[in-house]
Amino acid sequence: MSLLRTPPTRRHARRTAGTFVALATIVALTACSTPAASPGVDEDTVTIGTHTPLTGPAAAGYSSISAAASAYFDYLNDNGGIHGRSIEYVVKDDAYNPATTQTVVRELVQEHQVLAVVNGLGTPTHSAVLDYLNENGVPDLFVASGSPSWDQPETYPWTFAFNADYITEGKVLAHHAQQTHGDDAVYCVLGQDDDFGIDFAAGLTTVLDELASTQTYAVSNQDVTAQIGAMQAAGCTVNFLATVNGFTALALGTAAKMGYRAQWLTSSSGGDYPTLLGYLGEENGPALLEGLVSTNYLPFSDDDPWVELFRRVNDEYNGGAPFTGNTIFGMSVAYTFAEALARAGEDPTRESLVEALKSGDVVGNGILPLGFGADSHRAFGGVGITTVTGGVQDYVGEVWTTDNGDGEVVPYDGEAVALENEGIPQS
Amino acid sequence: MSARRTLLLGLGGLILAIGLTFLLDPYRNYQLALVAAYLCATAGLTVLVGLSGQLSLGHAALMAAGGYGFALTSQALTSAGVGGLPRFLAATVAAAVVAGVLGLLLGLAGARLHGPYLAGLTLTLVVAVPAVAASVGALQGDRGVQMQFEGVPGPLRALIALEQWQAWVALAVAAVAVTGLALVRDGRTGLRMRAVRDDEVAAALAGIAPARVKVLAFVVSSVTAGLGGAVLTFVTQSVSPGAYTVSLSLLLLVAVVVGGLGSLLGAALGAVLLVLLPWLVGTVTDMLPLPSQVTQRIDGTLPLLVFGLLLIVLVACAPGGLAGALTAARARRRARRRLTAPAPTTAPPSPTAPAPRESARTPTEG
Numbered sequence: 121m122s123l124l125r126t127p128p129t130r131r132h133a134r135r136t137a138g139t140f141v142a143l144a145t146i147v148a149l150t151a152c153s154t155p156a157a158s159p160g161v162d163e164d165t166v167t168i169g170t171h172t173p174l175t176g177p178a179a180a181g182y183s184s185i186s187a188a189a190s191a192y193f194d195y196l197n198d199n200g201g202i203h204g205r206s207i208e209y210v211v212k213d214d215a216y217n218p219a220t221t222q223t224v225v226r227e228l229v230q231e232h233q234v235l236a237v238v239n240g241l242g243t244p245t246h247s248a249v250l251d252y253l254n255e256n257g258v259p260d261l262f263v264a265s266g267s268p269s270w271d272q273p274e275t276y277p278w279t280f281a282f283n284a285d286y287i288t289e290g291k292v293l294a295h296h297a298q299q300t301h302g303d304d305a306v307y308c309v310l311g312q313d314d315d316f317g318i319d320f321a322a323g324l325t326t327v328l329d330e331l332a333s334t335q336t337y338a339v340s341n342q343d344v345t346a347q348i349g350a351m352q353a354a355g356c357t358v359n360f361l362a363t364v365n366g367f368t369a370l371a372l373g374t375a376a377k378m379g380y381r382a383q384w385l386t387s388s389s390g391g392d393y394p395t396l397l398g399y400l401g402e403e404n405g406p407a408l409l410e411g412l413v414s415t416n417y418l419p420f421s422d423d424d425p426w427v428e429l430f431r432r433v434n435d436e437y438n439g440g441a442p443f444t445g446n447t448i449f450g451m452s453v454a455y456t457f458a459e460a461l462a463r464a465g466e467d468p469t470r471e472s473l474v475e476a477l478k479s480g481d482v483v484g485n486g487i488l489p490l491g492f493g494a495d496s497h498r499a500f501g502g503v504g505i506t507t508v509t510g511g512v513q514d515y516v517g518e519v520w521t522t523d524n525g526d527g528e529v530v531p532y533d534g535e536a537v538a539l540e541n542e543g544i545p546q547s
Numbered sequence: 548m549s550a551r552r553t554l555l556l557g558l559g560g561l562i563l564a565i566g567l568t569f570l571l572d573p574y575r576n577y578q579l580a581l582v583a584a585y586l587c588a589t590a591g592l593t594v595l596v597g598l599s600g601q602l603s604l605g606h607a608a609l610m611a612a613g614g615y616g617f618a619l620t621s622q623a624l625t626s627a628g629v630g631g632l633p634r635f636l637a638a639t640v641a642a643a644v645v646a647g648v649l650g651l652l653l654g655l656a657g658a659r660l661h662g663p664y665l666a667g668l669t670l671t672l673v674v675a676v677p678a679v680a681a682s683v684g685a686l687q688g689d690r691g692v693q694m695q696f697e698g699v700p701g702p703l704r705a706l707i708a709l710e711q712w713q714a715w716v717a718l719a720v721a722a723v724a725v726t727g728l729a730l731v732r733d734g735r736t737g738l739r740m741r742a743v744r745d746d747e748v749a750a751a752l753a754g755i756a757p758a759r760v761k762v763l764a765f766v767v768s769s770v771t772a773g774l775g776g777a778v779l780t781f782v783t784q785s786v787s788p789g790a791y792t793v794s795l796s797l798l799l800l801v802a803v804v805v806g807g808l809g810s811l812l813g814a815a816l817g818a819v820l821l822v823l824l825p826w827l828v829g830t831v832t833d834m835l836p837l838p839s840q841v842t843q844r845i846d847g848t849l850p851l852l853v854f855g856l857l858l859i860v861l862v863a864c865a866p867g868g869l870a871g872a873l874t875a876a877r878a879r880r881r882a883r884r885r886l887t888a889p890a891p892t893t894a895p896p897s898p899t900a901p902a903p904r905e906s907a908r909t910p911t912e913g
Contacts, residue, residue: 218691218783218785219789223581226573226577231574243690313688338689340681
C-alpha cells in the first residue's frame, strides 16, 4: 500500500476530473433536444407512445395489441391522417416489469416528447407510472387494464380508462349467472392475486352476497391444480375466472384433466376465443371451450361493419396476422384516439386533447358509447355477455350497465356506435 | 491510497457528479440515477469476485432484499408519521441490514463451498427470492410494493426537476457505497481477501482465518447490493419480484466482467453499459429504416444479444475488461513516452509505473 502514496494520486484525481468533464460534454451534446411548443405535435406528425410487453412471459397474450393499433394508424395515415397530420405510434417494450415501465415511459415523455401515452398495458406496470404522468401533465389515455384506479378524475386528472372495469364485469357476470342458474348453484371464483382478482371478486359479491370458495393464483406459478382441486372439493358448479388468457386455458385444461365439469364464466381479459384456442390447441380446444361465458364491450360479431373494416385493415396493414380479440381491441383503441385527436382542434395540445375527452363528444366504437365526461374517466359503463356456441363466440341477449358501487344491474336501451366514413374520424 | 485521500476523492467525485446533473436533461438524470443504483451492486460484486474470489449469481436477490427492506420500512414509518430525511435514512439502513443479514447467511454457507457449488447456491437464492416474494401476501405478490409518490423537497422544488433530485440521492448513496468499498479494498481487509483468494493455505499459515474473511466479503458485498436495491426502489417508487430475476443477476455479472473484474472503475463502466446499452441499441434501431414489425420484435432482445457479443469479444481480446484495457493502454503510452523522451523535466520518473495494486487485481478467475 505504501507504494501508492503521493504522485499518482494527484494525477489520478486530475485525470478523473478530466474524464468527468469530457463525459459531461459528450452527454450534454447528445442530450440537446429542444422541447416544442406543444410536445409531440409538429407540422405533419403527431407522436404518441405506449408501453406494452413485447418480450417475457406476458408477451404471448398481449403483443398483438400494439401491432394492431400500429396497423390502424398506418391505415389512417394513408387516408390523410387527422387534420393533415399523420400519427406516429412509438411502441416500447416493458416486458410487463414495472421497473422497466418506469424507464420506457420516461423515455417516451422526455426523449420522444410524446403528446400522450396511449393504451399503456397492465395494472402493476401502469400503476408504476400513474403519478409520474399526472405530475408532468401528460395525457394518459385508454389504459389497457380494468382496474378502477384509472377513473379518479380528482386525483389523476390526466388519466382515462379504456377497459370496462373489473367490478362492472364481475357484477354483470354474476347477474347473468344468477338469472341463468338460480340460487341452487354453488358459485366460486379463481382470481389473480392482485387488484384484478380482488376487484372482480368484489363485483361478484355485490350481486351474489357469498361465494362458496375463493381461490387465487400468482402469474409466476404455472400450476393451478391445487386451486381447481379445492373448487372441485367445495362442490362448485358455477365458476368465475378473473384470469388472463393463459390462466383461463390452464384452469379449463386442469379441470378437464381432473374430470371436473362446471360452468365457467370469465372476465373479458381472459375470455378471447381465438387466443384461448391457441393455448389449448385445435384438437381439444373447441370441446373445452364450448359453453364458455365471457363479457365484451367492443364490436365483435363477424358481420359487424367495424369488424369487417378491422379485418380489411388487418389483412392490408398487419400482414394478415391472426385476427383475435386483441386485434379488435388494439384497433378500437387506435380509432378512439384518432377520434379524440380530431375533436381536439386544428392544433392539438395536451390540454385540448383532455378537454375533448371531458366534453363527452368522444364516443368510441363500442356496443355502448364511451362514458367520459367532466367528472368521469370511466370508459365503458356496461358490458355485453358472450358465449361460445358450436365453436363461435358471439353476443347473447342484452347489454347490461351498472356502476362500480352497489347499484343495480340494468339493461342498456341505446344503440351501439355505428361505423361512419370508413373509420376515419372527421372533426 | 490513504483513507483520507479515498474519502476526499469520494467526496470530490460526488460533488462533480452532482454538478454534472445540471448539464443533463431529466431523462439523462434518470438514467444517471439508475447507473448509480446499479453501480452499488456491481461495485460490491466486483469486490466479492475480484478480491475474495467468490462467485455470486445471487446479487439480484440481494438487491431485491434491500428494495423490500427499504419499501416496507418506508411504508411503516410513513404510517407512523415519520417523513423526510429521517425516514429515508432509516429505510436505507434497513435495506442494508436486510441485505446484509441475507448475505451473512449466504456467506456462512458459501465459505464452505468452492467454484460451481457456490455459484449453484447463489443461483438458488436468486430463483427463490422472487418466488417467495411473489407468494407472500405481505409483499403484495407479483404486483410488488408500491410506494407513496414523493416529489422534490420543498425549498429545492423551484430549482430542480424530480429526476435531478433522484439522481442526487442515488449518487450520494452510491458515493457512500463505493467509497466504503474502496476503503475496504485498500485496507487490511482487502489485503486479507487477496491473500485468501490467491492461496487459502498460505493465508491460513500467515494467521488469516480464510472462512471469516470470505464471509466478511459476502456481507460487505451484500450490503452495497442492498443499498443499490434501496436506491432503485427510491427512484422507481416500487419494488416487485419481476425486477430482480436471474437475468438481472447474470447481467450484473456480465457488467462486472466487461468493466474489468476487481476494478471499481470497471464496475462503474459496467453499470453505465447496463443502463445505456438498451437505450443506445433502441436509438440505433429507430434510426434504421426497418419495418415496424421487425423493430417490435427486436426491441428488448437485441440489447441482450449485443451485451453477449461484447462479453465474448472482450474476454477474447481484453480479459481485463474495459478498465484493464484502459490500464494497459495507459501503461503502453507511458512506456512509449519514456522511450521518446527519456528525461522528462516536469514530472519525476514515476516509481510505480504499472502500479502493483493493478497487477494484484488482475483477474485470475471468473
